[in-house]
Amino acid sequence: MKVMQERVSMGLNGNAAAAHAMRQINPHVVAAYPITPQTDCVERFAEFVSEGLVDTEFVTVESEHSALSACIGAAASGGRVMTATSSQGLALMWEMLYIAASMRLPIVMMVVNRALSGNINIHCDHSDTMGARDAGWIQLFSENAQEVYDNMIQAVRIAEDMRVRLPVMVTQDGFIISHAVERVELLGDEEVKTFVGPYKALYSLLDLQHPVTYGPLDLFDYYFEHKRSQIEAIDNCLPVIEEVGKEFGKLSGRFYGLLEEYRLADAEYAVVVLGSTCGTAKEAVDRLRDRGKKVGLLKIRCFRPFPKEQIIRALAPLKGVAVLDRSVTFGGFGGPVFTEIRSALYDVSPRPLIIDFYYGLGGRDIYVEDIEKAFARIEDVVRVGWVDKHIDYLGLRE
Amino acid sequence: MSRLKTWKELTPGGIICEAGNARTYKTGDWRTERPQVDKAKCINCFFCWAYCPDGSVRVDADKGTMEGFDYDHCKGCGICASVCPKQAITMVPER
Amino acid sequence: MPTLKELAKRPERLTPGHRLCAGCGAPIAVRLILAAADKPVVAANATGCLEVSTTIFPYTAWNIPWIHSAFENAAATIAGVESMYRAKRRRGEIDEEIYFVAFGGDGGTYDIGLQALSGALERGHRFLYVCYNNEAYMNTGIQRSSATPLGAWTTTSPVGRVLPGKTQWRKNLTEIVAAHGIPYVAQSVASNWRDLVNKAEKAFHTDGPSFINVLASCNRGWRHEPSETLKVMQLAVECCIWPLYEVENGVYRLTYKPKEKKPVEEWLRVQGRFRHLLAPENRHLVEAFQRYVDEEWEKLLKRCGEA
Incomplete structure (x- = not known):
């Protein structure tokens, strides 16, 4: 396996572009479950793990529900967390999508857009991610493999920004992008590392000096206030997305807006x-x-x-x-x-x-x-x- | 809690940062019977401490002695009395 | 193994002021298990009585880092926490030794959480999973689970003219977990502190997944006086309905053998949920119950090399 230190232009499909972004981001934990057409991304990431190109704890869970549950546990423990899924997998995560967002956990998830059953269909439409549009996640759509790569890297910065602290979904169209090989410009490994920066922990379960309680019972006296603060959080992140898009443009020459x-x-x-x-x-x-x-x-x-x-x-x-x-x-x-x-x-x-x-x-x-x-x-x-x-x-x- | 916090005053994510603050919530008024200990009979076996669902048996761990009850939180279930090998604990009605 | 007086010197990890019912068995189990930890602990909790009653916002009864996210995923959640811990250890971002524990009721473990539990066990995370087993969905109001014993009244196995309570025997979850071949599996009870603390201590010291199935009475669901909690739980052990044993690296060991095996009727008699079984027309059910317990007990004795 070749390690790419410098900028390089490669023929990659969307899944590979996402996997390379994940390699360069080098998250603490990735928990994922295979589903067509996302599998290719997770397989490639597994290779990076197997070859020792990342320091990631790769948790090969037994379902998408557990994938996001493990991501929630991991993200609440003060480190960078990523996952990837598609269609039914996203549907199985449904319950946890809302919880990840309401806990304000900066998880980045790549979603390959695929039709929801039934009947079962493995090809692209947006019913999976659009169904999740009200779950409290930031959603970035990609036009091609280059944008998948660029969005993944920006997503980390957006999610972890102290003004945001919300999970981000980066989507790409199933097969049309995920499996079509295009020329993709990769930044150098160090450039990505510097761009995303070190993870800043907030309310970590592993901070033994400050024990926190995540996910308490929230009744009629506080639930509404918590939702209101969540509304504020997601509404406030538009300028951050723009800022990060500009900064990424300065680095890569590819500028992004909303x-x-x-x-x-x-x-x-x-x-x-x-x-x-x-x-x-x-x-x-x-x-x-x-x-x-x-x-x-x-x-x-x-x-x-x-x-x-x-x-x-x-x-x-x-x-x-x-x-x-x-x-x-x-x-x-x-x-x-x-x-x-x-x-x-x-x-x-x-x-x-x-x-x-x-x-x-x-x-x-x-x-x-x-x-x-x-x-x-x-x-x-x-x-x-x-x-x-x-x-x-x-x-x-x- | 005299005044409930507004949404702007809450910790993000619905998190509670004051570990163990339930201690400030008093459950003692649930009680219809209160445990009383006759220290003359007590052998400081700590069974009452071990089996109290509410951590409401007061002990001096250094001296190794049972010191009575935390009536702010004791719900009066009577488990301590049931487990006492010397019948040193009796349940008496709350007046 | 520490004495009670030594345990009392450790920090109280579940504080008073939680709102579990008077006489609840769950917090007894939790306090003892957490007291058995000689290093810091981080906990995950499945949805259930323990979770809702200990963390009514803005209050928390947990003096340790704690997370609840949903019902079926306590094992997956703690697996995520433990994975982050491993990642941070590997990167030199943390150096303390920490134990990880997940608590789930029988509904959250035998039923809806079984898949996540199985997955986490198979992957080999270093954590202790505790099922505090009160033999039904008590938080939602006493509905039958796959841990509910034969003949028990619950609100979804009500006693009527046609049906005598639950018509199935319970699932043997401890054996299902043991079949995963993990290093440490045990069955214990909240009425025997020595047995429970000893097992919890072993579990925390296990380098890999461990599991303890703890019988913990719910007096509201079992229908007995709150003060009878310990007695009723202990009777389940004395009647061999809830044997105390452990499976350490595949080796079975009975950790408590009743001096005299009591008839199951003694246990049934002290709980309102079984009252109907004592009617003459339901005699055959008590006998079936006894036969089942006898068979299971004999099987276990063989596994433990006691037969």
């Missing part, structure tokens, strides 16, 4: 997308721009906390917005991205017309043409002046 605007400055119509589909959407935007259409893309990198102000600033001047949701809110009024964006724009006057498209469920491919259709539809809606159909589908056989 959102990424693509040809949006003078646009009249936009699609809003998360994850790997952003690449496809950029291509669609380019093609339409070539045909003289004033279109752009708003890519959401940080979905939790929801960067409301920034999204309003980006979308308010537009005539029409088409949101692409890769997960369903059954019985709800559109997907999670749509409902949130539509709600954010409610106070804007005049406000753009907004429609939603469900797409890509269970790994269904999305093509540039699909996104062109979405643009065509929103243009039609704006021409008519009102929304006839709020929710529609892309790439579905009707």
Whole structure:
């Protein structure tokens, strides 16, 4: 196994990119359970452990529930903790997701986005992570393997910032990113070590001089106050995410914000997308721009906390917005991205017309043409002046 | 607790940093019967100390003597009386 | 092994002011086990009576670092704590020796926490798992668990015209744990301090996973006077319903042999949860109970080389 001291450009898939970030971060504890399509990441990390390239205590738990439970125990014991999962694994962690966040433990978890059963499906959609959007975790979505790597490293800094102290989920789209090899620029090992810095323990169970009680019974007299302070914590971390994104940019040349605007400055119509589909959407935007259409893309990198102000600033001047949701809110009024964006724009006057498209469920491919259709539809809606159909589908056989 | 803390005053994460502060919470008023020890009969075997669910048997560990009860916390279960090999502890109704 | 007077010199790790019921068996077991630790201890706790009653915010009865996160994961949680400890030792970030213990009730251990326990045992973390076994889900109001004995009334095995309480025998968790081949497994009772402290001390000194299944009465669920707690628990031992034994590196040893094996009826008689079994029409159930206990006892004697 080769140890990379210097910066290097390698062909890596998203899982490998995440595993390399984990190697360079060298967490105290990693507790993880295999699940497709995340396995590849954990296997690679296991190799790093086996080859002695990390000092990590690698806990090969018997379930995802225990993976996050062990991470919670470990993170409460004053050290850096990471895990990775996907789909059903994230669903099995559900109970513990909320607890990790409410205990304010800076755990970093890589999630490979995969459809939730049933029926069972191993391919990409966002139903796993979107289902976890209200659990109190910060959620960073990645467009490609490079972003997976970059987000993992930034996630450690964000999670452990004393103004934040919250768990962070870094997501990548199953197979589309996790298993597709791309060129990825890795920082040098020392650079990453310096960037993430030493772990600063807070309320550690191993601090015998200051014994703490984690997870007490919290009744009607205090539970609400604790939730209020948790709301404050996650709301306050937007500037930290931006700061870390800038600092990471200075180091790597790759700058990150909460959102990424693509040809949006003078646009009249936009699609809003998360994850790997952003690449496809950029291509669609380019093609339409070539045909003289004033279109752009708003890519959401940080979905939790929801960067409301920034999204309003980006979308308010537009005539029409088409949101692409890769997960369903059954019985709800559109997907999670749509409902949130539509709600954010409610106070804007005049406000753009907004429609939603469900797409890509269970790994269904999305093509540039699909996104062109979405643009065509929103243009039609704006021409008519009102929304006839709020929710529609892309790439579905009707 | 005369005044409950506001959310801004709480330790993050719902953590309690004052280990063992339950000692300040008095459970003695749960009692309907109180244990009384006749020290003349007591052989300082410490069984009452060992089996008290509430850590409410006072002992002087250095001298090795049983010193009575912590009535602030004793719930009056009567286990101490039941386990005393010399019947030195009796339960009397609280008035 | 320390005397009681020596134990009394150690710090009280579970303080008074907790809100477990008067006469509860659980804190007796916890106090004795923690007193047996000759080094600092960090504890994890499954959801249950012990957890809720000792940590009603803003109060904690724990004088040691303590964590509760959920019901089924005390073993996984302490495994995480212990892993962090190992990682920090390896990196030279900590040098104290620390013991790790997880407490779970029978619901949190026999039932919902069994998988996490099994996993943590197999992985070989250095920790002691204590099941304080009161033979039902007492925290939620006396529902049957897989530790509840045959014939017991609980709120989910009520006694009716058709059913005489719980219709299944309990699961033998101590044997299930022993089958993991871990270095130290024991069964003990909160009414025998010497037995319990001795086992806890051995467990803490074990370099690897250890497990103690401690019978700890719940007077509300078992239906007896709070002052009878010790007597009722001890009767379970004297009737050979709850034998005290240990399995040390695979070697079985009976740690207490009743001078005279009492009939199970003596134990059933002192608890309201078995009152219906004493009716003449349920005689056959008492006999079945006795037969089962006899068979299990004989098997255990053989394993312990006592038969």
